[in-house]
Amino acid sequence: MSALAAAADLSGSGGPGFLSPTGAEVAFVLIGLVVLGSALLVVTTKQIVHAALWLVVTLGGLAAEYLLLTAEFIAWVQVLIYIGAVVVLLLFGLMLTRAPIGRSAELDSASKWPALLVAGAAAATLLTVVVDAFHAAYLDLGETGDGSARVTGESLFRVWVLPFEVLSVLLLAALIGAIILSRSRGDDADRRR
Amino acid sequence: MHLVYPLILAVLLFCIGLYGVLARRNAILVLMSVELMLNAVNINLVAFDMWLRDTLHAGQALTLFVITIAAAEIGLGLAIVLMVFRNRATSDVAALRELAEPGAGPKSAASSARTAPGNEAA
Numbered sequence: 254m255s256a257l258a259a260a261a262d263l264s265g266s267g268g269p270g271f272l273s274p275t276g277a278e279v280a281f282v283l284i285g286l287v288v289l290g291s292a293l294l295v296v297t298t299k300q301i302v303h304a305a306l307w308l309v310v311t312l313g314g315l316a317a318e319y320l321l322l323t324a325e326f327i328a329w330v331q332v333l334i335y336i337g338a339v340v341v342l343l344l345f346g347l348m349l350t351r352a353p354i355g356r357s358a359e360l361d362s363a364s365k366w367p368a369l370l371v372a373g374a375a376a377a378t379l380l381t382v383v384v385d386a387f388h389a390a391y392l393d394l395g396e397t398g399d400g401s402a403r404v405t406g407e408s409l410f411r412v413w414v415l416p417f418e419v420l421s422v423l424l425l426a427a428l429i430g431a432i433i434l435s436r437s438r439g440d441d442a443d444r445r446r
Numbered sequence: 447m448h449l450v451y452p453l454i455l456a457v458l459l460f461c462i463g464l465y466g467v468l469a470r471r472n473a474i475l476v477l478m479s480v481e482l483m484l485n486a487v488n489i490n491l492v493a494f495d496m497w498l499r500d501t502l503h504a505g506q507a508l509t510l511f512v513i514t515i516a517a518a519e520i521g522l523g524l525a526i527v528l529m530v531f532r533n534r535a536t537s538d539v540a541a542l543r544e545l546a547e548p549g550a551g552p553k554s555a556a557s558s559a560r561t562a563p564g565n566e567a568a
Binding site for chain 1: 448449450451452455457459460462463465466470471474475482485488492493495496497502503506507509510514520521522525532537
């Protein structure tokens, strides 16, 4: 990781052109292609369980992208919470709603082509604006250690401690709400199939 | 690293998630697409935090908050999906038309009359 950051730092003075990419940029683009391909499979695959497994690839690739952006702590939080908790929760949800194993038709709604149109238009607009605004911006990832767990933890518990505590209460309330919502009451046990 | 690489990745990931939200019928697949959109936002936050050299690290702190809120959202969303599945035996978002305007859906009146007991339990 430090070798990659150093490689970015060596040629980073003055913002080199797009035709001489650094090692970190090459790695970023390659992992980005993997992320985008597996994200496309998440939204287009015909097998529901495979969508959850491709989501693991997408989120893991994003964790690697965070590492390349020198945000180490975010990367490990991504691995722990998204891959460790959210995907497992999604798989449990798929199994509890009796998702069929194997190919199932009727996964895409009738509004598939309008959805494609909206997504394509949004992508074209955002790409135009973003490239026009930031094509000259250069991200100098030096040896600052901005994303290490020490720096992130210090800013989190010195500056952002009140939002952090409010958020922990919010998470507790959401999880208690989820438990109460999904608790099976005695009177609807006979209504279930 | 040029700033446009993370930004383009974020834009494309966001639009893939947007397509998934609009085109999928299974409620859990819709939730997965929402996760893709939230992750695209997180890339933007981290990239701009690094670019602006924020001394308070607002971007990274906000990324952690977004990840936490996504976890809360997926917990509540799955609880609601499971309850809908328990009452209606379906997780198809196109079949849930009880809150549509009268006459908007092809069979909204019949389905709302059929599942009225499930509504009051909810």
